[in-house]
Amino acid sequence: MPSASSTRTGFDTALLGIKGLALVAAGVLVLAFPQLAPDAFILSVGVVIASYAALAVSWNFVGGFTGYISLGHAAYSGLGGYGTALLILEAGWNPWLSLVGSAVAVGVLALPIGFASLRVRGASFVIVSIALVLILLLVSQSWSDVTGGSNGLRVPRPFGEDVLRPEQHERFFYLHVGLIVIALAVWWAIDRSRFGTGLKAIREDEDKAQALGVPTFAYKLTVFVISAFFTALAGGMYALWFGSLDPIFQFSILVGSYMVLMSLLGGIRSLLGPVVGAVIVGYSLEYFKSAYGDTQFHLVALGLLLALVVLFMPDGVLPALGSLVDRIRPDKATSIREMTAAELVEKNKEIDEARREPEEVSR
Amino acid sequence: MTTTQAPPAVRSLETVELRKSFGGVHAVDGATVTFRPGKINALIGPNGSGKTTFFNCVTGMIKPDSGEVTYQGADITGKAPHRIAAAGVGRSFQLCRIFPRMTVLENMLVGVRPEGLLHRLRGSRNADDIAKARELLRRVGIDHLESSEARDISYGQQKLLELAGVLMTDPETIMLDEPAGGVNPALIGRIGTLVRELNAEGRTFVIVEHNMDMVMSLSDHVVVFDRGRPIAEGTPAEVQGDPRVLEAYLGI
Numbered sequence: 001m002p003s004a005s006s007t008r009t010g011f012d013t014a015l016l017g018i019k020g021l022a023l024v025a026a027g028v029l030v031l032a033f034p035q036l037a038p039d040a041f042i043l044s045v046g047v048v049i050a051s052y053a054a055l056a057v058s059w060n061f062v063g064g065f066t067g068y069i070s071l072g073h074a075a076y077s078g079l080g081g082y083g084t085a086l087l088i089l090e091a092g093w094n095p096w097l098s099l100v101g102s103a104v105a106v107g108v109l110a111l112p113i114g115f116a117s118l119r120v121r122g123a124s125f126v127i128v129s130i131a132l133v134l135i136l137l138l139v140s141q142s143w144s145d146v147t148g149g150s151n152g153l154r155v156p157r158p159f160g161e162d163v164l165r166p167e168q169h170e171r172f173f174y175l176h177v178g179l180i181v182i183a184l185a186v187w188w189a190i191d192r193s194r195f196g197t198g199l200k201a202i203r204e205d206e207d208k209a210q211a212l213g214v215p216t217f218a219y220k221l222t223v224f225v226i227s228a229f230f231t232a233l234a235g236g237m238y239a240l241w242f243g244s245l246d247p248i249f250q251f252s253i254l255v256g257s258y259m260v261l262m263s264l265l266g267g268i269r270s271l272l273g274p275v276v277g278a279v280i281v282g283y284s285l286e287y288f289k290s291a292y293g294d295t296q297f298h299l300v301a302l303g304l305l306l307a308l309v310v311l312f313m314p315d316g317v318l319p320a321l322g323s324l325v326d327r328i329r330p331d332k333a334t335s336i337r338e339m340t341a342a343e344l345v346e347k348n349k350e351i352d353e354a355r356r357e358p359e360e361v362s363r
Numbered sequence: 364m365t366t367t368q369a370p371p372a373v374r375s376l377e378t379v380e381l382r383k384s385f386g387g388v389h390a391v392d393g394a395t396v397t398f399r400p401g402k403i404n405a406l407i408g409p410n411g412s413g414k415t416t417f418f419n420c421v422t423g424m425i426k427p428d429s430g431e432v433t434y435q436g437a438d439i440t441g442k443a444p445h446r447i448a449a450a451g452v453g454r455s456f457q458l459c460r461i462f463p464r465m466t467v468l469e470n471m472l473v474g475v476r477p478e479g480l481l482h483r484l485r486g487s488r489n490a491d492d493i494a495k496a497r498e499l500l501r502r503v504g505i506d507h508l509e510s511s512e513a514r515d516i517s518y519g520q521q522k523l524l525e526l527a528g529v530l531m532t533d534p535e536t537i538m539l540d541e542p543a544g545g546v547n548p549a550l551i552g553r554i555g556t557l558v559r560e561l562n563a564e565g566r567t568f569v570i571v572e573h574n575m576d577m578v579m580s581l582s583d584h585v586v587v588f589d590r591g592r593p594i595a596e597g598t599p600a601e602v603q604g605d606p607r608v609l610e611a612y613l614g615i
Contacts, residue, residue, distance in 0.1 A: 192487060193483070193485060193486060194483050194486075201462050201465070204464060204465060205461075208456065208461075210444040212448060212473050212529070213532050214445055
């Protein structure tokens, strides 16, 4: 969090410069990616990673702000995909209108779902969130008149037949990037609002937040609906690109878990954490897939990677980088660690007397 | 005496026959209490006498099984905590609860009073709120820590932060659960002074506390709890001499 105090040191200015440069470089790299990609396959991997990033950023509206870990967000991406396809096929809507219409419908649907599931916390919430995906998987497999069942559902391409595959990939890559940028902008705006401060307080200590006057349930429900809306947009966008839907991939626990893992890996409390996580996980997944072929070994390798990150960077990659920077910061005038011997004695006394959280004592 | 606050209302917090059981344990067992408006009320009693459960019933953290809680004459029984906070009752928690991974200043900006949708969507760093937060941090003496993460400051400082955070909601009545618990004597003195100052501004206090020195020197009115209900009340001197109180504490 940037501090509101106006004492900016030379180190901070330099850091800001480096951050800005890195951001610009990353942005240029992303925009130039379709031109840099050597072939259509690599380009399609780029689209997949962008899709993962869009999903992870959307998930992080709930996960990052409130700390409620939903393993079932594939429900909303899946519904977004099927909704988009069905609005095109059955209602004859324009593809882009279908995409937005389906996301709005999913947002509305998320209201009663959130109303029911956000009443429980912690592990209970995780379990409840999974239930919906499993129900939707069964329904979409069985209701084959509408969804095509396990035969899948073909989604008409939004661009004409004359647009070739690489061109198709390129357009969808930019569309996904656009979606990510919009979602990030909304996340950023919430982060800076009083609404966002209330949400973060819920993540830290929900009862305490409510005692301070935060209408916790209304806040959680609102951000849950926002999250479902963006997840559905991402799911619909993927459907338009991929062109075919199968229940087993749309309503998959694995996809829901990817969103969680990517966000955790990148850092759920930072704006760009989920994007960084999606790039790392998405790239590794595709790499391991090509290295180990059709076996399920890529999942084992991915699991190992995540275990390592959780062991060494429990807060995620970006926060880990942040604290590394803090460690090399030359002046620590604002840090309470810089104190006189007398203050230290005082503080130790306080620590002894007070029952503190174990993690804090071990610091 | 500075009266920046509105003059204290005629009635403050009152409970009638409040009950709450957990399984077979009657944690609060028919408690009828009237706290004195504009005064520093203390709630004391042996461990397990139901003080904290009573506190939680009053502030909406748990729903009482039966009975009634009123604030300034309005029924607030079983209302959600944020509604009770909005009515003007602020509270701190036993063992001090702050938002550990938010900065001290951000901690301050969580507290809200009833406000419109537009205000909620407003930037949390708007000048009014920040000025108010800094003013309160200065008042409790931790303004130099505003950009530290709350988990990094000492326990005593966290206690002060919690108190300052409650003040952000501008409560007319402040309920403190063990404000002196786990802090050093110098800080106990500072917290006592703060309570006295805030009381002089017209705020009513209800304090659960085990530190008898603090209770006796600070409070105007003492309510003694035992087995989930008040067994005695009065001025500190009256309560100290009450045989029922001695029995409850010492078991004589």
